[in-house]
Amino acid sequence: MQDGERNVKVFNLSCEHDHRFEGWFGSAQAFDEQRERGLVECPVCASKSVRKMPSAPRLNLSSGHEPAPEAGQSGRGQLAAAMPTPQQLQALWMKMARHLAEHTEDVGERFAEEARRIHYNEAPERGIRGVATPEQRAELEDEGIEVLSFPLPAAAKEPLQ
Numbered sequence: 001m002q003d004g005e006r007n008v009k010v011f012n013l014s015c016e017h018d019h020r021f022e023g024w025f026g027s028a029q030a031f032d033e034q035r036e037r038g039l040v041e042c043p044v045c046a047s048k049s050v051r052k053m054p055s056a057p058r059l060n061l062s063s064g065h066e067p068a069p070e071a072g073q074s075g076r077g078q079l080a081a082a083m084p085t086p087q088q089l090q091a092l093w094m095k096m097a098r099h100l101a102e103h104t105e106d107v108g109e110r111f112a113e114e115a116r117r118i119h120y121n122e123a124p125e126r127g128i129r130g131v132a133t134p135e136q137r138a139e140l141e142d143e144g145i146e147v148l149s150f151p152l153p154a155a156a157k158e159p160l161q
């Protein structure tokens with residue numbers, strides 16, 4: 001049944017590796033359809049095994065239980081509260097960098113060669129990281145091999161003490 005409404009729904013999603021991310025869909029049905037067709041994938045590890053998480057409490061901005069101290073400012077205050085602080089972002093970034101470092105194989109200078117071998121099924125499919133020159137990256141892109149450029153902080157390469 002179509003009632004003509006075009007609302008966008010934001011779903012909190014998680015892949016099998018517990019990476020959390022948001023997906024925007026026209027409806028719950030659209031999400032199911034796209035997932036079945038393999039169009040929904042984790043932005044971190046590209047896994048297509050994605051499930052919906054319960055809505056995060058922070059998204060319920062209109063619950064109205066807390067009386068706003070200043071009615072005129074409440075909208076701005078709520079929006080600000082939902083934004084991560086720079087420290088939180090930095091922590092998230094470090095966490096993601098560490099996760100990437102832990103779940104990818106360091107192939108160093110052989111990155112372009114290895115990415116190509118994986119793309120053409122000459123090597124087992126897995127996450128790799130390494131160094132590539134801009135020329136190598138451009139060549140890979142020409143061949144349809146997607147490369148994520150992610151500056152890895154040195155601290156993320158060391159395991160947590």
Ligand SMILES: [Zn+2]
Nearest residue numbers: 015019042045
């Ligand atoms: Zn993932």
